[in-house]
Amino acid sequence: MNKHKKEHHEEHADEAWLLPYADLLTLLLALFIILFASSQVDEKKYAQIMHGLNSAFNGGINVFEESNSISIEDIPAKDIKNIHDYGQDQALDNQINREKQDMEAIKKKLDLFISENGLTMQLQTNVTSDMLKITIQDYALFDSGMAVVKPEAQKLASVISDMLSMYPGYKVEVAGHTDNIPIKNHEFDSNWDLSSRRSLNFMKYLLNSNDLNQARFRSIGYGEYQPIASNETPEGRAKNRRVEVNIIRNTIEAKAIIP
Structure with missing residues (x-):
């Protein structure tokens, strides 16, 4: 009787090797699946396979059962970041x-106004990567050596202001520029003073024409230090005497212009 029981016990002991062998085969299978999945371009399928393996090793669904759902935990952190960055870039x-x-x-509307009013010699518009630049020659706005806006220039200020009111989300810089001929009279000690006063006075007309957000505006005088032409000729100096209305974009380099 005892001998029979012992033989029965030894028979079970001889079959115990099947369990670790089965586990080893499962691990090898899983390894080959992972290596295969890693070599494929389709990241979605790779995530699905990883999800299936995770569930299989934790007592869930069989590794070969198809799963169509992927939770956020199954997606590697770098992929989540890539998705987030893609959304931001888009x-x-x-x-x-x-x-x-x-x-x-805005440029199209201004160009039409310039053409209809014969102002092509006095005004130019240019769209760059960070702004729309409206360049106004000084004689269209002021008398020589003065900073009082001419009455006929007030219509131009009103037109520009109307267009700015249609696009209120942009910052606006009004910049004054002069040539390099020194100025010194009872009102202005230098070209700095003249350019600063001219930009400020024209900006005031822009703001008075409409209920614009004044926090988005600034005026600045550059004096003679940002010429766009040579100061060696009368024609070049005439181009340098100007006021610019710069409508600043909120993207790209524009962020570095007005903080």
């Missing part, structure tokens, strides 16, 4: 395109 691209369309729309 939003930035949309904003850049929208701002470019805004700038082009």
